[in-house]
Amino acid sequence: MTAHTEEAGVPAPTVQGTGDGPERADRSERLSALAQQHGALVTLVIAMVVASLSFDTFLTGDNLENMALSSAFLAVVALGMTFVIVTGGIDLSVGSLFALGGVLAAWGSRYGTAVALLLPLAVCGLVGLVNGLLIARVRLAPFIVTLAAMLGARGLLLAITDEGSRTYLVDKDSFFATLGQGTLLGVGVPVWITLALFAAGAVVLRRSRFGQYVYAVGGNEDAGALMGAPVARTKITVYTLSGLCAGLAGALNAAWLASGVTILGTGMELDAISAVVIGGTLLTGGSGFISGSLVGVLLLKVIQNVINQIGSLDSAYQQVVSGAFLAVVVIAQTWLGRRRRVL
Amino acid sequence: MTELTFARPSLDRARLLRLLQDYGVYAGVLVLLLFDVAFTPHFLSVENFRTQAVQVAPVLVVALGMALAIGAEGVDLSVGSVMALSTSLISLYLGYGPWIAVLVALAGGIVVGAANGALIAFVGVQPIVATLALMVAGRGVALVLLPQLKDVRDPDMAALGSGAVLGVPYLVLIAAGLALLTAFVMRRTTFGRQVLAIGDSRPAARLAGLPVGRVLVVVYVSCGALAAIAGVLATARLSASDPTSLGTLMELSAITAVVVGGTPLSGGRVRVGGTVAGAVLIQLLTTTLIKHDLPPSWTQIAQAAVIVLAVYAARERGRR
Numbered sequence: 001m002t003a004h005t006e007e008a009g010v011p012a013p014t015v016q017g018t019g020d021g022p023e024r025a026d027r028s029e030r031l032s033a034l035a036q037q038h039g040a041l042v043t044l045v046i047a048m049v050v051a052s053l054s055f056d057t058f059l060t061g062d063n064l065e066n067m068a069l070s071s072a073f074l075a076v077v078a079l080g081m082t083f084v085i086v087t088g089g090i091d092l093s094v095g096s097l098f099a100l101g102g103v104l105a106a107w108g109s110r111y112g113t114a115v116a117l118l119l120p121l122a123v124c125g126l127v128g129l130v131n132g133l134l135i136a137r138v139r140l141a142p143f144i145v146t147l148a149a150m151l152g153a154r155g156l157l158l159a160i161t162d163e164g165s166r167t168y169l170v171d172k173d174s175f176f177a178t179l180g181q182g183t184l185l186g187v188g189v190p191v192w193i194t195l196a197l198f199a200a201g202a203v204v205l206r207r208s209r210f211g212q213y214v215y216a217v218g219g220n221e222d223a224g225a226l227m228g229a230p231v232a233r234t235k236i237t238v239y240t241l242s243g244l245c246a247g248l249a250g251a252l253n254a255a256w257l258a259s260g261v262t263i264l265g266t267g268m269e270l271d272a273i274s275a276v277v278i279g280g281t282l283l284t285g286g287s288g289f290i291s292g293s294l295v296g297v298l299l300l301k302v303i304q305n306v307i308n309q310i311g312s313l314d315s316a317y318q319q320v321v322s323g324a325f326l327a328v329v330v331i332a333q334t335w336l337g338r339r340r341r342v343l
Numbered sequence: 344m345t346e347l348t349f350a351r352p353s354l355d356r357a358r359l360l361r362l363l364q365d366y367g368v369y370a371g372v373l374v375l376l377l378f379d380v381a382f383t384p385h386f387l388s389v390e391n392f393r394t395q396a397v398q399v400a401p402v403l404v405v406a407l408g409m410a411l412a413i414g415a416e417g418v419d420l421s422v423g424s425v426m427a428l429s430t431s432l433i434s435l436y437l438g439y440g441p442w443i444a445v446l447v448a449l450a451g452g453i454v455v456g457a458a459n460g461a462l463i464a465f466v467g468v469q470p471i472v473a474t475l476a477l478m479v480a481g482r483g484v485a486l487v488l489l490p491q492l493k494d495v496r497d498p499d500m501a502a503l504g505s506g507a508v509l510g511v512p513y514l515v516l517i518a519a520g521l522a523l524l525t526a527f528v529m530r531r532t533t534f535g536r537q538v539l540a541i542g543d544s545r546p547a548a549r550l551a552g553l554p555v556g557r558v559l560v561v562v563y564v565s566c567g568a569l570a571a572i573a574g575v576l577a578t579a580r581l582s583a584s585d586p587t588s589l590g591t592l593m594e595l596s597a598i599t600a601v602v603v604g605g606t607p608l609s610g611g612r613v614r615v616g617g618t619v620a621g622a623v624l625i626q627l628l629t630t631t632l633i634k635h636d637l638p639p640s641w642t643q644i645a646q647a648a649v650i651v652l653a654v655y656a657a658r659e660r661g662r663r
Contacts, residue, residue, distance in 0.1 A: 090471070134651065141608045143418070143471075144654045147595060148647040155643030163638045266591075270475060283469050316486030323480025330468045330476065 032336045039332065040279050040295045047302050055309045065188065067301050072190040073098070073253045074271055075297040078279075079201050080245030081272045082293045083238040086205070088218040088285025089142040091239060093131060093149035094246040095268035097124045099261075100157045101250025105176070106168035106260025107160070113176040116255075120247040127153055128243020132236035146239075150269070157262060164262040172258055180255025190252045197245075202290040214238060218285030274322065275300055278329045299325075364656050368604050368620045371649075375627045383634050393512060397580060399626040400518040401426075403619060404573040405593055406600040407525045408566030410618045413601050414529070415562045416542040416610025417470035421459060422570040422597055424481030425452045426590030429574025431489035433500075434584035441499040449571050455481055456567020460560030474563075478594070485586040492585040495578055504579030514576050521569065526615040535613075538562055542610030599646065600625060603653040625649070 052059040077094050084091045101120035109116035127149055134145045158164050170177050182189045205211040213234040216224035225231045254260045273283075279296030281288025300322060307318040363370075379386040405422050412419040429448040436444040455477055462473035506513050529535035537558045541548045549555050573593075578584055602608060603624060604617030625646065632642045 138655065140651070140654050144598075144602060144608060144650060147598065148650040148654075150647075151595075151643045151650070152647035155640040155647065158638065158640030158643065163640060270479065273472075273475065274479070277472055283472055316483045316490065319483025320480050320487060321483075323476045323478070323483060326472070326479065327462065327476040330472045331462070331466050334467050 035332070035336055037280050037289070037292070040292055040299055040329070044295050044299045044302065047299065047306070051302060051306050051309070055306070058305070058309060061186075063305070067298075067305055068191045069188045069256070071297050071301045072188070072194040073249045073256075074268065074275065074300075075194050075294055076197060076249035076252070077246050077268060078272045078275045078293045078297050079197055079290065080238075080242035081269075082201070082276050082279075082281055082288060082290055083205065083214060084142075084242045085273070085276050085281050085283060086214050086218045086285060086288045087235055087238050088221070089135065089235065089238070090146065090273065090283070091128075091131070091242045092143065092146040092269045093127065093153055094242060094272055095265040095270075096150045096153035096157065097127060097243055097246035097265075098250040098253070098268055099263070099265035100124060100127075100153050101247035102254035102257075102264060103157055103161055103168060103250075103260035103262060104247075105251035105254040106170050109168075109170045109174060109176045109255075113174065113179070116170075116176045117179075117248075117251055120251045121244055124153075124243045124247025124250070125240055126243070128240040128246075129236065131243065132239030135239060136232040136235035142239075161260075161262050167262065168260045170255060170258045170260075176255050177258055178255075180252055180257070188256075190256060193252065198290055198294055205290050210234070210237065215286055218287070220286070271300065274326050277333075278326060280333070282333065360656070364605055367656055368617050368624055368653070371603075372620050372624050372627060375624065375631060379627070379631055379634075383631060386634075389510070393507075393510070393515075395626060395630060396515040397512050399622050400512075400514040401573040401577045401580075402593070402596050402600060402626070403518045403622040404521055404576065405570050406597040406604075406618050406622050407521055407615065408569035409594075409597040410601045410604075410606055410613050410615060411525070411529075411538060411562050412470070412566045413598070413606055413608060414542045414610055414613035415538050415559060416545065417463060417559075417562070418474065418598065418608075419459065419563060419566045419570075420471065420474040420594045421455055421477040421481050422566065422573075423590035423593035424478045424485065425455050425567050425570035426574035426577060426593060427485035427586040428452070428455065428481050428488075429571040430578045430584040430589050431485040431586045433575060433578050434489050434493050434495060437495065437497055437500075441497055441503075445575055448575055449568055452567040452569075452571025452574070453564050454567075456564035456570075457560060459567065460563035463563065464556040464559035482586070489584060489586050492583055492587070495582050495584055500579045501582055503576075504582055514580060517572070517576065521572070522615060522619050529613050529615055534558065534561065539611055539613065542612070544611075596625065599650055603649060605653070608654075621653075 048058075057063055077098060081091055081094060101124050104120040104123055105116045108119040131142075131145050131149050134140050135142050161167070170180075172181075179189055179193075184192055205214060213224070213229045216227060216229040217231050217234045221231055250265070253264065275296035276288070276293045277283060277296070278299055279288075279292025279294070281292060303321055303325065304318050307321065385391060405426070409419060409422065428451045432448040432451045433444045436447045459470075459474050459477055462468045462476075463470050466473075503513055508516060529538070537548070537553050540551065540553060541555055541558055545555060570590075570593075574590065577589055581589075600622035601618050602621070604619070604621030605614045606612060606617060628645060628649065629642050632645060633639075
């Protein structure tokens with residue numbers, strides 16, 4: 001998509017994720033780029049201002065905390081998804097892995113916190129690794145491979161829960177439960193974990209060699225390979241990462257709910273993809289950034305919250321608005337992208 | 344090309360692979376049928392075959408549209424939501440008579456398809472994202488129109504759902520007719536050729552002067568209309584409208600049927616017969632596993648394995 005990311009193998013400071021060329025920094029081009037990068041953030045601020053002016057209950061501590069907590073789990077999934085999408089791939093298995101991770105964590109919590117965390121990470125990471133191997137080494141389409149993984153992981157989940165009829169519970173007094181339910185400085189532990197992961201993710205994507213490889217693979221796979229980027233290894237790593245993120249999010253969610261709910265996570269892959277795309281990451285790959293995905297998740301949750309606040313509206317309107325919003329965002333992105341290419 | 348392949352020592356393997364790609368899905372159906380005849384009790388009854396055929400009909404109709412979209416190097420994730428929208432519309436407009444209701448449902452599918460097509464063809468949005476947006480919004484609209492399950496009590500709809508001609512249910516006849524129509528369109532019409540040309544290479548098709556935008560819109564409109572028909576058929580069979588659950592994960596079943604049937608995801612080729620066989624294969628696989636008392640978890644894992652196998656077999660074709 002963007003030509004400049006191809007030199008990503010060299011950790012030069014001028015290389016930016018969105019591929020802005022410094023040489024033709026025309027003013028309107030810069031404006032378009034700015035709109036593409038920060039449009040979601042501006043919309044989020046506007047939405048929050050409007051919501052807090054319209055509803056007294058919006059800017060209350062309880063409501064904000066609820067929103068932050070419920071965003072945290074989706075945000076962790078979206079973090080892994082961002083890496084995958086920047087390489088030009090897609091991961092449909094995250095919803096199933098989220099549910100699987102939750103069930104495994106709840107089952108493992110009886111053997112201590114370490115098992116409760118490591119078991120879902122191991123299994124979901126392994127599924128992600130298999131996805132990555134099939135995509136990078138066998139060269140199957142990401143869409144289909146992760147679709148199969150979605151079915152397979154859901155099948156595995158049913159197999160270990162007596163066809164979904166058994167719900168494993170987490171002991172509420174265990175340390176594992178505090179990972180989901182505890183608070184630190186008045187803010188839930190999952191929120192802190194999410195913020196820490198996003199900070200780490202942003203540093204990895206923007207400042208590390210691996211992050212540059214991710215952009216290079218997504219920008220132009222062949223060019224990336226010629227520049228010396230390890231294409232296959234990078235792809236395998238991002239899908240493993242995505243599996244790990246989904247598993248961790250599931251485990252945290254299980255700790256929060258104090259049980260491994262089997263019916264969670266259907267459609268979550270679509271929410272995660274929507275959040276990433278709304279956040280300004282292009283599905284064509286090679287361009288995107290971590291903080292945008294966080295903004296995308298928050299935006300989806302604010303929309304949901306506002307619609308819940310308007311008591312008279314059915315929750316179905318939330319889907320209508322989210323879908324329409326996604327359409328508007330992609331139209332704007334395509335338009336801005338085209339504009340920048342023409343200029 | 345042929346001479347080159349002949350010169351290679353791996354001739355038999357290459358030919359075997361091609362045979363597997365082209366006829367693997369039919370062989371799979373045959374093997375499953377033989378297995379069922381031999382080991383599944385009460386399999387060889389007319390009633391059983393009728394049940395299987397009725398169950399596969401809606402999936403097949405959706406898969407036909409999906410095959411068109413995939414052939415044009417796209418995909419349509421909104422089909423399940425279009426089914427939900429269609430069932431909601433039927434419920435709402437049944438008061439004006441079944442024909443009006445069905446027409447309105449079809450119009451709903453066409454509108455969604457046109458929106459998909461316009462986003463993809465004229466705005467240039469990727470098919471996955473464009474149809475994802477309409478998938479989310481479509482289900483929402485369906486639920487806004489009809490918030491919960493509602494019975495459909497109409498003699499004509501009931502006849503459509505359970506009636507039969509010469510022992511063949513209407514649903515199956517309609518699905519078969521649509522499959523024949525799709526096969527004819529893809530093989531014998533200019534439009535079919537244009538779809539494949541666009542799927543092969545959109546820039547090349549544009550340079551060759553094909554009306555790329557128009558063809559793409561028609562592809563997604565057909566896909567939406569077929570999904571709406573599937574919604575009508577499912578509503579008639581269940582004699583109820585359930586916009587919450589009707590058509591969920593249908594996009595995945597349809598994509599599975601198309602891919603297992605040997606249509607490559609990279610576009611430029613559509614196998615209608617394979618798609619029919621793919622839908623039948625998945626249905627037979629599910630039934631076989633269920634009839635042998637294997638839990639649903641196994642069914643899903645088996646489906647996953649079949650998908651990966653099918654794509655693996657189809658993989659070499661792309662490299663040719």
